[in-house]
Amino acid sequence: MTKSTKKSNISRRGFLKAGAAAAGAAAGSGAITGFPTIWAQEIKDIELRHVGVSYSVVKAIGDQAAKDLGFKVTMQNLDTSAAINRFITQPNTVDICDLEGWQAKLAAKRGVIQGIEAKRIKEFDNFLPIFTKGELDGAKIANEGISPYAALYLDGKDSTELHDGVSEWLTNVPQVYNADSIGYRPDLVDHPVTEWKDLIDPKYKGKAAILDVPAIGIMDAALCMESAGLIQYGDKGNMTKEEIDKTIDKLIELKRDGHFRATWTTFDQSVQLMAAGEGVIQSMWSPAVAAVRTKEIPCIYAPVNKKDGKEGYRGWCNGMGLMKHLEGKKLDAAYEYMNWYLSGWQGAFVSRYGYYSPVPSTAKTQMTDTEWAYWYEGKPAPEAITDPYGVPMEPAGTKRDGGSFVERVTNISCWNTLMDEAAYMNKRWNDFKVA
Amino acid sequence: MKLNKTAVGWLNVTPLLAIMVPFFIMPIIVVAIASIMQTDGFGGMFMDPTLENYTYVFQSALTYRLYFETIKFAALTLIFSAFIGFWVAYFLVFHVRSKLLAMGLFLICTVPFWTSNIIRMISWIPLLGKEGLINQALMAMGFIDAPLEFLLYSDFAVVVAYVHQLTIFMIVPIFNSMARIDKRVVEAALDAGASKFDIMRYIILPMSKSGIALGAIFVVSIVMGDFFVVKVMSGGGTASVVGAFYEDIGVLQYPSAAASAIVLTILVMLMVALILRVVDIRKEITQ
Structure with missing residues (x-):
């Protein structure tokens, strides 16, 4: 919502x-x-x-x-x-x-x-x-x-x-x-995350969270499934009923195994989950990751660059x-x-x-x-970075996760959408929720 | 000019009709009509009467699971809020001697309800979370080694939030009906040798019935019609009837959302009718 x-x-x-x-x-x-x-x-x-x-x-x-x-x-x-x-x-x-x-x-x-x-x-x-x-x-x-x-x-x-x-x-x-991907706690996840499949890795059972806005949550899920080699999609942005079924069935299986600590719907919830240690890896938005970091809790926005026809950001x-x-x-x-x-x-x-x-x-x-170098060019910040309201965000020398603007946007692999089968997908998404 | 009886009768119900017709009956009719229309998938609706939206609702296993979940929450909330509400009201009416003090305490009961529902719900999160106060306290005292995860993002958390939000709806009517119990009746029973338990069973409980029933109507209809508490407190771990059709609206599936809404309305009306059947509120109140 x-x-x-x-x-x-x-x-x-x-x-x-x-x-x-x-x-x-x-x-x-x-x-x-x-x-x-x-x-x-x-x-x-x-x-x-x-x-x-x-x-x-x-x-x-x-x-x-x-x-x-x-x-x-x-x-x-x-x-x-x-x-x-x-x-x-x-x-x-x-x-x-x-x-x-x-x-x-x-x-x-x-x-x-x-x-x-x-x-x-x-x-x-x-x-x-x-x-x-x-x-x-x-x-x-x-x-x-x-x-x-x-x-x-x-x-x-x-x-x-x-x-x-x-x-x-x-x-x-x-x-x-923007380009959305995964946020994770580098202190609690033992390796740099660059692939969506880490979000459904059993290692993070009970510590993973996913976005509960059906239209885009399903795409994040699809990126995970595709990354893990579980499902192949014709078009993640416009799935067939069969692709939706496979994706949801897999999500239900994960949920029954206790994989997801929670799902989140609002920006604040995603920050809260991560900051409170409820989750260590979750689909997340860039400013939410920054918000976790301003609480002096380490959090990284995973660079999920495209490789082998998989991965990529959701734009x-x-x-x-x-x-x-x-x-x-x-x-x-x-x-x-x-x-x-x-x-x-x-x-x-x-x-x-x-x-x-x-x-x-x-x-x-x-x-x-300084701002240009940090936000657009992906270079180490020459000076400290503040948010739009003047609150300090990052010390000098920090490099933005995901690299430069060009690197990020050219690695977008799908865009927010409304699928032809949206009504069917919504019903299946609720199956996942009540499972 | 002298009005005849029928005219007076109509005049009496006018205020009620003036509210019910535009704010309840008309919207329900609109929703009912929408529920038999069809959609083009882009938010457009056209009239080609169909019952497909209803057959889909009834044939889908999802519907039954959603209702099971929602009714489960309604029942649990009802039990706990009635229990707490009853004893709070009982204490205020029968144990606090001074009327002024009782009123004061009663008003204090409402203090938490001066803030918004959402704030009252959100405030449970830092308390119940993995790194929340309760888990930290239990761990510090050595009762548990690992945080209890069921406290938050669980059915437990949902029920806690509902009970917290809705107990006041139990306290108020029960307090009201108990306050009207003639204390002399209790004294007479005591004099006649009745035990405390008998007094409770034969006097207080039957005479607070209407309050409990009124409270139950509030609690049941609010929980059945809510989706936000379930969404936040279960961490999206479960869904609710209203949440599901709100998502239908999000993708502009108005007719199927309307059909689900009508089904829910009828079900809630049946539940209220059932409560009224068990307790004849009108009779109790006019006594």
């Missing part, structure tokens, strides 16, 4: 400090210059409601946007399934919707979003080709599941079908993404979609808002979480050389 970010750990003071620092950085760099004052008169009554999951729709970002743009921005958080249900059933209560690839596909199909004009997105040409062409440095990006590229284009403004290949109209503007990407009802000045404001997102401040902000910006060239202008 939910992923929630680590907002709970943030003291108000830390937040204010970070805000001041960010404002200083913005003023110093001169990158954000604001928008014409004539326009400012007309837009001050506009309010944009940006709705989505908490790790993507972040209040601090909305506040900064409102400050820079001069209109009101309200961030509302829901869990993934509540969000897509709201977009579809009450589209008029939302202005900007937070969409993953599969949600973009659904929202387009239901006709609740309007196509975004690619040429009105200023930085569109500076987007990494992962999103716009499905490749990076000439290497094709994985297309198992629903990749951001596969769900990016529409035939036209009011089209309800995705466009195969490049077009002028977008379903959403990608704004944050995800959230973008901004425009609801169909937007028009006139409000629509213009929404475009300004999306352009603001890609202008750097937000990119730098999410990078300090361990996520990435689809336009790293602008994010770079808002980051220190």
Whole structure:
């Protein structure tokens, strides 16, 4: 049901400090210059409601946007399934919707979003080709599941079908993404983990945990099964009933052997499990690993680089979609808002979480050389690293797990998705839960 | 103007109808209609009446396992919360002499309930975990060598959280019905030579029946309709009826979720009817 970010750990003071620092950085760099004052008169009554999951729709970002743009921005958080249900059933209560690839596909199909004009997105040409062409440095990006590229284009403004290949109209503007893998306690696991099969290794019986969001938990499980050589998949992102059955049956077998200490649904739960020593290895998100480390408990984010057609990260990407009802000045404001997102401040902000910006060239202008070296280049940090709210995270010299940005994203082997057999899969997942 | 009897009757039920119709009957009708519709798999629904959603619910072994789990939690919670609730209320009514003190203590019972359900549930985690207070204390005292794992992420943890959350729903109605027992009846029984056990059996228990039944209705319907406690406290180790159809909604399978919801509603209504059949609350209250 939910992923929630680590907002709970943030003291108000830390937040204010970070805000001041960010404002200083913005003023110093001169990158954000604001928008014409004539326009400012007309837009001050506009309010944009940006709705989505908490790790993507972040209040601090909305506040900064409102400050820079001069209109009101309200961030509302829901869990993934509540969000897509709201977009579809009450589209008029939302202005900007937070969409993953599969949600973009659904929202387009239901006709609740309007196509975004690619040429009105200023930085569109500076987007990494992962999103716009499905490749990076000439290497094709994985297309198992629903990749951001596969769900990016529409035939036209009011089209309800995705466009195969490049077009002028977008379903959403990608704004944050990452590659998920396994987190583990190096003090309690005796070797460096680089393969998913370690998560189902009997050695960690009673100490392993897995993500309990069926749609993506099943993919993590599939990566484990594939890695251990137990099951072969045609497409992990769109399994057949038979593949689902095999995967769930194996999960049930593991559960009956007492393999899983727990399953987790929210960010905080995953941190809690690991920090309290309930689990020593579990599928995990990068910022959650960082959150465990800020408690001075060793925790490593496993680099599961692709090898022999196995392994790889599970990628995800959230973008901004425009609801169909937007028009006139409000629509213009929404475009300004999306352009603001890609202008750097937000990119730098999410990078300090361990996520990435689809336009790293602008994010770079808002980051220190230290931050850039650590978060994007995978080099040892020249100085200490702090999180977006100014809380110290890593001492100087630390190297990011998983290496550079390019190394990580080119090792994504499947993307978050909604399978054709999702309803069947959900039922089988509940079989696993009650087993 | 003089209203006739029927009109007065209708006027009397108007407030109730004004709440029941828009907030209960209408939604149930909407859900019932959705439950016989079909889906295109993308959140779209079309009307082509089918009972397939129901046949699926009844044919799936999963349904029975989910109900077994949920009813098990409801029953365990009911037993423990009724037991605790009864004795707390008994103490407050019969052992605390001063009415003011009894009211004060009663209010103190509600203090933990001023915080949110979620906080009360989450606070058990640092207590029950592998490295939690209970395990640490037991290990320090040398009672156990390895942490007890069943304390957290288990059925035990789920029941603890439910009992903690719901005992107040037992205390309040039982306290209320006990408070209305005429103390002179107890005195008379004592004078007539009744034992403490007899007083309990023939006077207090029968006269608190309506309170227990009211509490049972709250506890059963809340546990049957909850999924969050099960999800968090079992560490995802088990599932619940509502949790399963919430996940259906997550993948936009509205009709099958609606069918499951209708089945659950009917079942809970039957359970409440059963409780009301055992104890005639209306009669007890108007006595």
